[in-house]
Amino acid sequence: MAIDNFKQVFDEKLLSAITMWNRLEARPRADDFDRVLNAEVRDPLWMLTKQWQMGEFKGEDAGSPAFAKVQLATTRITKYQAANNAVQTYDDEVPLEAKVEQKKLQFEQAGSKTSLDIRLLMGRQWLKLIKMHPNDLRKEYIERYPFELPDPEDKSQATTVAHPEAWQLSMAIAGRSMDGYTFYKYLKENPAHKASDTIVNSGNQDLDELGEKFVKWYETLFLQPEEEKNNAWDPSRMEYAFEVSAPEGNAKKTMVADEYYHGHLDWYNLDVAPNNGELEMNETGNLPQNVQSRETRSFFPVPVYFDGMPDTRWWKFEDGRVNFGDIKPDTTDVNKLLFMEFGLVYANDWFIVPLTLPAGSIADIRGLSVTNVFGEKLWIEAAGKGLDDDWKRWNMFALSRKGEQRQPADNSLLVLPTVEKIQQGKPLEEVYFLRDEVANMVWAIEKKVPLSTGSPKPGGEAADELHGFYQKILDRSLGNANAEENKPNYQAKIRYEIMNSVPENWIPFIPVQTSVSDTEIQLQRASMPRILENDNPENIEKVKPRTQILRDGLDLLQIKPYFIHEEEVPRAGIRVFQNFQRARWYNGKVVNWFGAGKQTGRGQGHSGLAFDRTVDVKKD
Template sequence: MNQYVALDNIRQELTLRTIPAITLWNRLEARPRTDNFDRALKAEVRDALWMLTKQWQMGEFRGDDAGSPVTSKIHMSTTKLSKYVAGNHDVQVFDDTVPLEAKAEQRPIPFTIDTQKVSLDIRLLMGRQWLKMIASTGNFKTAYVTKYAISIPDITDKNDVMVTAHREAWQQVAATAQRCMDGYELYIYLKSDAAHHAYDTIPMTPVQQDAIDILAGKFIIWYEKLYYQPLDPENNAWKPDFLEYQFGCSAPQGSGEKVLTADQYCDGHLDWYSVDIDPLSTTLGDTGVPVAPPKTYTRSFIPVPVTFDGMPDTRWWTFENGRTNFGNINPGTTDLGKLLLMEFGLVFANDWFLLPFTLDAGSIANIKGMSVTNVFGERYWIEAAGKGLDDDWNKWSMFTLNTKGNLGELTDPGLLVLPVTPKILESKPLEEIRFIRDETANMVWAIEHTVPLMTGASKRGSEAADELRKRYQQLLDKDISDGTVVSPVPVYKADIRYQVMNGVPENWIPFIPARMEGSNRSIRLQRAAMPRILNGDAAKPEKIRPRTTLLREGLDIDLCKPYFINEEEVPRAGTNVYQSYQRSRWYNGGVCTWLGIRKQTGRGEGHSGLAFDQTIPVKKAE
C-alpha cells in the first residue's frame, strides 16, 4: 500500500525525478476500437423512466386542448376601392396604377415664384429632350433656342434680384441664357390651347410639321410620365391651414359604400392605420363609372402551423436554431410592440395556424364565418376576437380599422390592404420651414431654413436672406451715388436715439394671433410681414415676402388672400415642414416620381430678438 508522501518542493522533485511515480503528460489521446460512429451519435439514453419523470416534472403530460385543427372552411367577401377624393375637391375614379402615397401627396412642381422663373434644371432637361427628339426632322435647334430662350438677368433691375443676389444662381443662368432652350415654356404653350402647335412661327415643310406634331404628343407624355403631378394644381390633398394631407376613398358595400377618410396624414408612411371609417358618410359621390360589386368566396383549407426563425421547439430535448435570440431583446417600458412579439414567439408559438388567402392591393376583406374541425372530429365556430363596440376599452384587436366618432358603433372586422409602396427614396429638402413659438414676442415664427433658388437647387435660408438683403442694399447705394434716390442723413445731437423696432433676418416670417370668424375666444395664426428697412432708404419700406411655396399660400394669385394656420398645428415643441422629391417603383415595373410634403415635431421654442421702443447709443464719428 502506498504511503502518503509530503513534498516540500514539488518543482525540484519533478526536475530531478527523484520519485518515479510522478509522471508528466503532454498529450492524452483516446484509442478507438472501431471507426464506426453511428452508435456514438445516437446519444442513447438507457433510463426511460428518468425521461418520463422529467416530462412529468416539466408539465408535458398536462394538456388543455389536445385536439389540433385538421380542416377549416371559411366564407368571406372582398371588395375593392373604387373612388378617391382629395380634400374637398371632386371625386375621382380610384387609380391603382401609381402608389397611393403618390396619389395623395402629389404637388405641382413650382416653375414660377412671384414673377421669377424657377426650376431651371427641369426647364433645361425638357429643352434638351425636345431638341434630341426633333434632331432627325431637320436643323431647327437655333430656331427653338431663340424662340424659347432663357433670358439674361439684369444686374440693375430689382425684378431680377432673386437671381443676381446669389452667385451660383447668377453664374448658371448667365451660362445658359441665349444658349439653351426652355422646354417648359414649350410644354405650357402646347397645353394652353389644343390649336397650338410646336412649329408655330417656325418655318418648315408640311411633312416636317406632321412629324413635329407627333413628336409634340410624345414630348407631353414623356414629361407627364417623368413627374407625377395633379392635372389641376388646386386639386391636391394638401391642407395648408392644417399642415397635413386630407383625402378619402371608398369601396362598394351592400347597397352603399364604405367610406374611409384620412384627416391627419403627414408623415409619409401610409398604411391601414392612416384611414378611419366615416359612419356618417354613405358615399363620396358619383364618378359616372360603374363599380364592381363585392365578391363572395367559400374556401376549404388544411391549417398549417405557423413557423418562424427563433421559434421554440414544441417538444423538449430538441436542439433549436440560435440565429434569432429573443432573449437578447431589450424592450423599453413603453415598447409594447416588442413585448407582444416576445410573448407571441416564446409562449404562444404553437397555438397559431395559417390559412392562406391571397388579396389584391386595394382590397377590403370580411370573414363572414369560419368553422374548424380538430383531430377528434369536433367542429367549432370561430368568431372575431375583437368583436363588440368599437370604443370598448376592454377588447384587443390588430389590423382593424377605427370608426370615427363615439356613437356606439360595432367594430368593423374588415382587413384593408392599401396599394402602398414599401420603400420610398427621398431627396434632400427642396424647401424646409421650422415653425417655433416666441413667447417673448407673443407670436409664431416660420423660419425658412431651406429655400429654393432659381436653378432648382436649395440653399440655407439664413445665407440666402443675408445675400438678398445685401443685394438690395447695393442697389440702393448705387441709386444714392448716382443721384437717382435722395437719402437724408440724420444728425444726432444727443448720445442716445429712439428706435421704434429692430429687425430680424429676412427668412423669419411672422404669424400673429387672429380671432376666428364668429368666435370671441378661439384664435388662429395669420401670416404677417416684416418691413425691409435699408440704410439710407427714405421711401416706405417694402414688405418681406416668403421665398418658399409652402408659405406663399394665396400670394401668387391675382387677388392675394390671407393665409391662416390653426393654432394647434404649432405646439410648444414647434413643427418642421419640408418639401422634397419622392421616388418609388410600383408593382407594374414603372418608376413614379412626385413632390411631397412631410411634417415632423420641432425642437422647442425660440426667440427672434425682436424688440420695440428701445434707446440706442449713438456712435459718434471719430
C-alpha cells in the same frame, strides 16, 4: 446514556451533533452517452397515468388543427376624393402615396422664372426629339423659346441676380438653351396650338406628332395634380386629406384620412366614417363592376416556424443565434411584449392561414372552421367584436370608427395599394415653425430656400444675399456721396429705437380671431419691413416668403391671406419640408412626384424682436 424525552433534547439542543451528507453518483460503464440521452421510457402506460394524475389531459390546446375552412367577404376601393375636390373613379395606375402627395411644381415666383433645371431638361428633351428632323430647327426653337438674361438693376429679378450661382447659370444659358417649360405651356394652354406654329420650314405633321409625344413624356416624368381633382394638400393644417369608398352589400363604406403627413401611407392613416355618406360623383365615370365577392377557402394549417423558437422535442435546443432574453422592451412597447410572449410561450400554437388579396381590397373574415386531430369542429370568429370605444376590446390591424360613440367595431382588413419603399430626395424647401412667447407670435423660419436654379440654399445665407442686393440697389440710386451725407451723425451715447428687425427668412404669423368665434384664434401670415440704411420710410417694402410652403395665396392674381390653425403649431414646433420622391409600381412603372411632409420641431425659440427701447450708439 439513556434518553427519556427525545423531543425535549432536540428542541433545547441538549446534545451537540455533526450532520453529514452522502451523495449518490452514477458510475458509467461506457463512454457512449447516446442511450442515456434517448430518455427511453420502459412503461408508457405509467407516463400516461402520471399525466392524467397531474391534469395535463385537461389542457385547452390538446388537439392540433388538421383541417380548416375560412369564410371571406371582400370588396375593392372604387372612388377617391382629394380634400374637398371632385370625386373621381379610383384607379391603381400609380401608388396611392403618389396620388395623394403630388403637388404642383413651381416654375414662376413673383414674375421671375424658377426651376431652371427642369426647364433646361425639358428643352434638351425637345431638341433631342427633333434632332432627326430633315430640317435643322434647333436654332429656331431656341430663339422662339429663349432664356432671357436678367437685368441686374431690376428688383423683380432680385431672387436670381442676388445669388452668384443663380446669376452664373442665367448668364450661361441666356441665348444658348431652349426653355422647354414655356414650350410645354404654349402647347397645353390651347388645343389649337401646335409644335410647328411660327416655325419656318417645319415640314409635315410629323413635328406636331413629336409635340404630342413631348407633352406625354413630361406628364409621365412628373406626376402633376389637377387643381380641381387631385390636390389633397390642406395649407391651413399643412397636412393631406382624402377619402376613399368601396361598395359593401347594398351600401358603401367610406374611409377618411383627415391628417396624413407621415410619409408612409398605410391602413392606420384611415378611419371608417359611417356618417359621411357615399362619395357622389359629378361626372359619369365607369366604376369597376363585380368588385364584391364572398367565398369559402379550404386549407391545411401550417405551423409557424422561426429562428430561435423553443423546440418541442426533448433534449433538443433552439437556435442559439437568437436571444429573446436580450430584448429590452419599454413599459409602452406592447408590440415587443406580445412578440416575446409569442416566441417564448405560444411558439408551437400558431398556424399560418394563407390568404392572398389584390391591392386596394377590404377583407372581412366572417369566421374560421377548424377541425382538430380528435375530429372536433370549432367555429372561431374574429377577435375584437363589440363596441368600437370599448376599452376592453383588443385586436390588431383593425380600422377605427370616426364620429359618434357606441358604434359597433369594424374588424375588416384594409390592404392599400401602396409601395413598401420610397426614395426621397433632399429637401428642396424646409420651414421650421416655432413659438416665440416673448414676442407673442409664431415664426416660420425658412431653413432651406429654393433658388431659381432648382437647388436649395440655406435660408440664412439666401436672406443675407438678398438683403445685400437691395442695399446695393438703394446705394446706387442715392449715390455714394449722397448716402454718406444722409447718414445720421449721432452725438448722444444712446438713442431711441422704435423696433429692431429679424433676418428676412423669419416670417411672422400673428394671432387673429376667427370668423366663427371671438374666443378662437388662428395664425395669419404677416410681413416684416425690409429695413435698409438711408431708405425713405415711405418706400419701405414688405419681406415676402420664398418657399412654396409659405407663399399660399401670394402668386394669385388677387392676393389672398394665409391662415394656419393655431393647434397645428404645438409648443415643440413643427418642421415642414418638400422634396422629390420616386417609387417603382408593381407593373414596373417609375413614378416621380413632388410632395411634402411634417415632423415635430425642436422646441420654442426667441427671435430677439423688441419694441420701444434705448440702444447704445456705435461710434465709427
